[in-house]
Amino acid sequence: MEYTTAPGDLEMGPTERTVVLVEKKSSTEWIWKVFGVLLIAALCVGGILLFAWYWNGREMTTQLGRTETLIKNDSAEETDPHYTLKRISSKAKAAIHLEGSYEDESLEKQLEWKDGQGQAFAQGGFQLVNNQIVIPRTGLYFVYSQASFRVSCSDGNEEGAGRHFTPLSHRIWRFSDSVGRKVSLMSAVRSACQTTAQEGSYRDGQGWYNAIYLGAVFQLYRGDKLWTETNQLSELETDAGKTFFGVFAL
Known part of the structure; x- marks a missing residue:
């Protein structure tokens, strides 16, 4: 908050002045808001990347397991006359x-x-x-x-x-x-x-x-x-x- 003195009324004399309260926003408040938005966005992006990494790793593991199984089955079936x-x-x-x-x-x-x-x-x-x-x-x-x-x-x-x-x-x-x-x-x-x-x-x-x-x-x-x-x-x-x-x- 900041106090601001308004110009006095000439009819009431120079000694009496009106004091008006003016609300002044802090210069650091908008910085914290911007920082909070950026932090939330970074957390969202990080979560998406972490999920994508986990999902890709899971798919690669599953695919490798299936490939190994197919290789084993193919090796066994190659000796099958059918x-x-x-x-x-x-x-x-x-x-x-x-x-x-x-x-x-x-x-x-x-x-x-x-x-x-x-x-x-x-x-x-x-x-x-x-x-x-x-x-x-x-x-x-x-x-x-x-x-x-x-x-x-x-x-x-x-x-x-x-x-x-x-x-x-x-x-x-x-x-x-x-x-x-x-x-x-x-x-x-x-x-x-x-x-x-x-x-x-x-x-x-x-x-x-x-x-x-x-x-x-x-x-x-x-x-x-x-x-x-x-x-x-x-x-x-x-x-x-x-x-x-x-x-x-x-």
């Missing part, structure tokens, strides 16, 4: 992959396909009905199958090893209402024990190993049914990853 097919089919809208087994001898020339064990799965409307794959909708599909064999080429006579020829066959059948009958979609025949290069393994009783793989793209229609036919079922290798059957949409 790796390529599984990776492709995982991006498909509809896919089915089945594992083969031969436990029921009443299924003549047919493997028993299972969709609930090992690497087997079904998605996008595919169904396994009566040991047949049912196509969910019309479109282009990649159809594939593999049958692995282990054939004993020797009948106990070492000199006759490699001379006993055994034909192996694997076929995929298709039934479509548009055709009205079953047709062969793919097939292959291979002769086991056709060479003597593995006579050492014959003597050890390990047998002759080979696999028949089928795979191609086809235009299939809704309701089409696919199944396989294989001979020498008793010679099949049905361990995980050796005999399989599948379809995926393109």
